[in-house]
Amino acid sequence: MNAHTHDRRSFLRGTGRTVLACGCAVGGLALPLASAHAAQTCTAQTAASQKALSPQDALTYLKEGNARFAAGKPMVCNPTPQVAATATGQHPFAAVVSCIDSRAPANLIFDQSIGDVFEPRIAGNFVNDDMIGSLEFACAAAGAKVLMVVGHTECGAVKGACDDVVLGNLTQTLANIKPAVAAVQGFDSDRTSANAAFVQAVAEKNVELTLARIRQRSSILAGLEKKGDLIITGAMYDVGTGKVAFAA
Incomplete structure (x- = not known):
């Protein structure tokens, strides 16, 4: 087993891959969904519908979407x-940290509507204090029930970090991904963007480290998670298939 295989299995442990029943519109008909909710229809979120959601419900809606x-x-x-x-007013049920990549807009890949999801985006889907503050607003003040960090395949920012790219302010941006590059072991024959397996392993490790950084730097978000009022989790999006592999 190589380092990439080990990291990927670790990241995907507990992944929910079952396709769940959805309340989507097909051919103009609204399909039924147990405990139907605004998140699965074209109805905007309300304070009441958001309050009625459990964190697990919110995660399920992202999976179904x-x-x-x-x-x-x-x-x-x-x-x-x-x-x-x-x-x-807005009452989103989720906050999704993702990359600025044009192929990975959270509302689209999770099939959600206006008012459903906070979408803080930055190249390489890492967090700094400003991003964490935004997430504290989203979850502690505005009531989001799940906080998800989503990396993706073929990430240009991750490739840049692997290759030590130097380009104006982007140099500092990529520095935030360097800890993930350093943390991935093995691949001694080729630790550059030319090695697709290495790039994927770094992208997955970057999600893992970002989740740890959120918990370490925000007692507010970690406290919500500990109380069971918030799920903090990660995922990887495949730009070639449109599928998300969920870590929880």
Whole structure:
């Protein structure tokens, strides 16, 4: 077993890969969903619907949404009513930290609507104090029930960190991913972006270290998780298949 295989199995341990029943719209018909909720329909989130969600419900909705997206059966919603319904307030059920990559917009890959998901994005999906502060707002102040860090395959920022790219302010951005590069063992024959297995291992390790950084630097978020009011977890998105591998 090579280092990449070991890291990937560790990252995916406990991954929920079962395709769950969805409340998506197919052919104009709304399919039934047990404990139907605004997150699975074209109805905007409300304070009441958000409060009724458990953290596990919120995670399930992200899993169901990605199953719809990957299967090519997303909800078909007119966003205009959602804009009007959220004009005076928002009640998202999730906060998703992801990369700025144009192929990985969280609302689309999880098939959610306006008002459902906070989407802090940065090249390499890492967090700094400003990002963590934003997540504290999203979860502690605005009520999101799941905080997910999503890395992705073929990540340009990860490749740049592997290759020690130097380019203006990007140099400092990539420095935030260097701990993941250093933490991945093995691959001694090729630790560059030319080695796809190494890049994938670094991307997965970067998600792992980002989750640890969130828990270490935010007693607020760690406290919500400890109380059972928030799930903090990670995932990897495959830009080639549209599927998300969930760590929990």
